[in-house]
Amino acid sequence: MMKMSKFQREVKKHWYVDYNEMGFPAIQKGWVLPADRWKEFDPFILMAEDWFKKGTFTDHPHRGFQTVTYVVDGRLEHIDNAGGRDILEPGDVQYMNAGWAARHAEDGVEDDVAHTLQLWLNLPKDKKKSETIYQNVYGEQAPVVPFEGGSLKVFSGDLAGVQGPLDSIVPITLSEWTMAEGSEYTLDLPENHNAFLYVLAGEIEAGENEVILKKHGVATLSFNEEGEGASQITIKSNKRQTKVLVYSGRPINEDIVQHGPFVMNSMEEIKQAYEDYRNGKFGPPAE
Known part of the structure; x- marks a missing residue:
């Protein structure tokens, strides 16, 4: 029987990242995957490349998606309101399933300029209120x-x-x-x-x-x-x-609405996420 050859992938589209200077303590940002093209990237929503110092990404909430953060250079400190705290070095990766209610901070360490790639990964509708999970993968563990x-x-x-x-x-x-x-x-x-x-x-x-x-x-x-x-x-x-x-x-092939720190399937669900955050349902600050 003749063995079927494997599908050979081609480059479909390609581009170069444009960068913008930011206000201190942020330094520079570029969109590797622009958010307005999420249907093309599904299940990926966006990817941001950031250079920043301590004080840029302090305590903030998320709901309805996952992040995969790769540390290119500098050191990144992760703090969450479930008691998690760690420092990631270049070549390390952090995974977060925001699920129904994540609240965390991602910051540079001391005087370091943290250089990261953060990918937003969609969750299907039936998993948008799943348990919040954090996982650090150190470079030497891969x-x-x-x-x-x-x-x-x-x-x-x-x-x-x-x-x-x-x-x-x-x-x-x-x-x-x-x-x-x-x-x-x-x-x-x-x-x-x-x-x-x-x-x-x-x-x-x-x-x-x-x-x-x-x-x-x-x-x-x-x-x-x-x-x-x-x-x-x-x-x-x-x-x-x-x-x-x-x-x-x-x-995943589901329509989404991305607004601020939340990714849901409708504007009504986005409004509910903001209301839940204002009402303290995401828990105490990450500090």
């Missing part, structure tokens, strides 16, 4: 798969024969690729996962159509939402010290 000229670090999902430790309510994959000039690697991803990549350093050729992307380049990848098999994404490094993040997740 399994590493070596290949010629580089390595793959798996934070989430079953990839390259290893399982990442991040355990999200909506299953996703997250991998960090570190590559020398000339190295090339092909990774299997679920065929029905929507996926994107972000170039943190260096230069790559990505996908079957070999699109060139430099630092701060973003690309969405072709996928087959009705497929049940595996697909492949191939990335080649054109520069030394190339680093790329690849994310994937299965679309």
Whole structure:
């Protein structure tokens, strides 16, 4: 019997992040995934790249979605009103399921400038009031798969024969690729996962159509939402010290309303979230 070939992913769209200077203690922000294109990115809502100092993201609430925060540089202190407190270093990841009522703070440490990538990941309607969960995944806890000229670090999902430790309510994959000039690697991803990549350093050729992307380049990848098999994404490094993040997740296909710190399915639910917060249902401040 002839073996069926795997779906080969191409770069569908690509762009570079624009950055804006911010008012102190925030420093700079860019939208890796702009929020107004969430239908295109489903199940992902947005991704922000931020540089900030202590005092920027003090106590605030969330409801109805998840976050995956990757620390690029500096140190990030997490505080939540359930008693959680930790400091994340470069290469660490924090996962939060806001669920029905998260209240936390994310801040730079001492005089550090924290540089982070925060991804907002949707929750299906029946899980928007799930339990609030925080999970820190330190860089050294993520399994590493070596290949010629580089390595793959798996934070989430079953990839390259290893399982990442991040355990999200909506299953996703997250991998960090570190590559020398000339190295090339092909990774299997679920065929029905929507996926994107972000170039943190260096230069790559990505996908079957070999699109060139430099630092701060973003690309969405072709996928087959009705497929049940595996697909492949191939990335080649054109520069030394190339680093790329690849994310994937299965679309939820539900309409959402994102307003401030809340992501729900209707404006009425957004109004209810604000009312619950004003009435103290999110608990005491995170401090």
